[in-house]
Amino acid sequence: MDEIPQRIRIATRExxxxxxxxxxxxxxxxxxxxxxxxxxxxxxxxxxxxxxxPLAQVGGKGLFVKExxxxxxxxxxxIAVHSLKDVPxxxxxxxxxxxxxxxxxxxxxxxxxxxxxxxxxxxGAVVGTSSLRRESQLRRAFPGLDLRPLRGxxxxxxxxxxxxxxxxxxxxxxxxxxxxLGERARCALDRAIALPAVCQGVxxxxxxxxxxxxxxxxxxxxxxxxxxxxxxxxxxxxVVEGSCEVPLGALATVAGAQLAIEGFIGxxxxxxxxxxxVSGRAAEAQxxxxxxxxxxxxxxxxxxxxxxxxxxx
Numbered sequence: 001m002d003e004i005p006q007r008i009r010i011a012t013r014e015x016x017x018x019x020x021x022x023x024x025x026x027x028x029x030x031x032x033x034x035x036x037x038x039x040x041x042x043x044x045x046x047x048x049x050x051x052x053x054p055l056a057q058v059g060g061k062g063l064f065v066k067e068x069x070x071x072x073x074x075x076x077x078x079i080a081v082h083s084l085k086d087v088p089x090x091x092x093x094x095x096x097x098x099x100x101x102x103x104x105x106x107x108x109x110x111x112x113x114x115x116x117x118x119x120x121x122x123x124g125a126v127v128g129t130s131s132l133r134r135e136s137q138l139r140r141a142f143p144g145l146d147l148r149p150l151r152g153x154x155x156x157x158x159x160x161x162x163x164x165x166x167x168x169x170x171x172x173x174x175x176x177x178x179x180x181l182g183e184r185a186r187c188a189l190d191r192a193i194a195l196p197a198v199c200q201g202v203x204x205x206x207x208x209x210x211x212x213x214x215x216x217x218x219x220x221x222x223x224x225x226x227x228x229x230x231x232x233x234x235x236x237x238x239v240v241e242g243s244c245e246v247p248l249g250a251l252a253t254v255a256g257a258q259l260a261i262e263g264f265i266g267x268x269x270x271x272x273x274x275x276x277x278v279s280g281r282a283a284e285a286q287x288x289x290x291x292x293x294x295x296x297x298x299x300x301x302x303x304x305x306x307x308x309x310x311x312x313x
Contacts, residue, residue, distance in 0.1 A: 003213070003216065004033055004036065005036075005078070005213050005217070006035075006036070006037060007036070007037040007038070007039065007078075008029060008036060008037075008038050008039070008078045008217075009039045009076070009078045009079075010022055010025065010026060010038065010039065010040050010041060010077065010078070010079055010081055011041045011043060011068040011071045011072065011076070011077035011079070011081075012040060012041070012042060012068070012081050013042075013043060013044070013064065013068070014042040014043065014044055015153040016153060016155060016179060017083075017153060017154055017175050018081070018083075019040075020178050020179055021081055021083070021178060021203055022040055022081045023040075024101075024178070024203075025081050026038045026040060028100075028221060029217070029221075032220060032221075033217070041077045043067050043068060043071065044067075064082075064086040065080070065082060065086060065087055065088070068080040068082075068206070069095060069206070072095065072206065072207065072208055073094070073208075078207065078211070078214060079207045079214060079218075080207070081100075081203065081204075081205060082204045082205075082206060083174075083175075083199075083200075083202070083203065083204075084097075084099065084199035084204040084230060084234075085172075085196075085197040085198060085200045085201075085202070087199075087204060087206070089198075089234055089237045089238040090238065091206070093209070094208055094209055094210070095206050095207065095209060096207060096208075096215070097204050097205070097206050098205050098207075098218045098219070098222055098227075099202055099203065099204050099205075099223065099230050100203040100204060100205050100218070100222070101203055101221060101226070102223040102225075102226055103174075103201045103202050103226040104173070104174035104177055104201040104202075105174055105177060105201055106173070106174065106196045106200045106201035106202075106251055107173045107188040107189055107194075107200075108134060108170050108173065108189040108194050108196060108200075109170065109171045109172065109173045109176055109184075109185035109186075109187075109188055109189070110168060110170060110185065110186050110187050110189055111158070111161060111168060111169050111176075111184050111185055111186060112161070112167060112186055113161065113162065114167060114168075115168060115186070116186050118138070118141070118142055118168070118189070119142075121142065121145060121167060122144075123144035124145075124146055125144075125145055125146065125167040125168065126145075126148055126165070126166050126167050126168075127145050127146065127166060127167060127168050127169065128147075128148055128149070128161070128165070128166040128168070128169040129148075129149075129150055129169065129170045130149070130150050130151055130157075131197065132245070132246070132268045133195075133197055133247045133248060133249050134170050134194060135147050135268050135270075136247035136266040136267060136268050136269070136273060137193060137194045137195070137247075137249070137264070137270065137273075138170070138193075138194065138270070139268075139269055140266070140270030140271075140273055141194075141270075143270070148166070150166065150169055154171060154175050154176065154181070155179075157169055157171060158181070170194075171185075172196075172197075172200055172201070173185060173188050174201035191251060191262070194249070195249035195250060195263065195264055196249055197249055198236065198237040198249070198250050199229075199233050199234060202226055202229070202230050204230070205218050205221075224254075225254040225282075228252070228254050228259055228282045228283075228285040229252035229253065229254055229261075229285070230252075231285040231289065232250075232261045232285040232286065232289035232292075233250045233251070233252050233263075233289060234289065235286040235288075235289030235290045235293070236250045236261065236289035236290070236292050236293045237289075237293075238289075239289070239290050239292075239293025239294060240263075240265055240293045240297065240301060240305070245308065246265065246305065246308060247265070247268055248265045248266070249263065249264055250262065250263035250264075250289075251263075252285070252288075252289070254282050257281060257282055257283070258279065258281065258282060259279065259280065259281065259282040259284075259285055259288055260278070260279035261277060261278060261279070261288055261289060261292050262275070262277035262292075263275070263276070263277070263292050263296060264276075264296070265296050265297075265301040265305070267304055267307060267308070272300070272303075272304055272307070273304075274299045274300040274301050274304065276292065276295050276296055276299060278291050278292045278295065
């Protein structure tokens with residue numbers, strides 16, 4: 001078998017952010033392997049088409065990756081580029097994941113044309129957000145806000161803000177930065193107020209597990225600290241049943257050989273929330289993520305999950 005394939009077809013969503021991220025991956029691949037032919041295969045997923053309801057009501061984050069996985073399975077593409085936060089915690093067995101490059105800023109961004117920070121918002125201010133995770137933490141920190149659903153790609157959301165539909169919106173810093181729109185963020189939300197989504201800011205490549213040639217190529221682009229943080233956060237998410245229906249967040253940081261991870265589980269209205277952290281050796285990233293998940297479940301997370309399932313304790 002050749003050391004690397006001669007051609008790589010990249011499946012991606014067709015949003016501006018997804019295409020920008022895919023172009024970054026394509027440029028990196030060609031930069032290291034100039035003879036490599038790279039083809040981008042743009043696709044529209046169900047998550048992109050259904051915009052009138054929150055993700056939690058129409059099937060969750062898997063809506064952004066299913067069509068891309070079908071393309072991999074059917075041989076129409078070789079790899080798929082994802083924002084790792086959009087990838088379900090459990091992959092179908094025939095696929096594998098690798099992180100790609102260093103993590104972008106994982107924090108949430110506060111975007112407003114009138115206010116410099118969430119603390120300046122008056123009671124009743126309309127804030128747009130697309131996730132229960134953000135809603136849970138914002139309601140807890142700023143109970144007087146009027147939080148309303150906001151779906152669509154980054155530019156669509158910014159256009160709704162600029163049209164006056166919202167006083168402020170919350171987006172991912174990583175997405176704004178990659179689109180060259182970082183100046184739209186008035187500030188980044190402190191992690192004490194809002195922990196990010198699991199693996200927010202991390203780019204990942206999905207491919208068929210039987211493609212050893214792709215695994216060899218992609219290994220060169222994996223940043224060790226980013227990969228360790230991603231393993232810890234996804235292990236945490238798996239323990240606490242991470243999906244769009246469960247408000248949760250986590251952030252792992254790596255310093256040398258050490259890793260610390262902080263996480264939370266809460267109710268959408270912010271009335272109940274448990275939060276904690278653990279630390280240890282980065283080599284044990286997955287074990288640390290699982291330990292944090294179990295710690296939060298024991299501290300009240302199980303009762304929160306039961307309430308979300310309609311079985312209040």
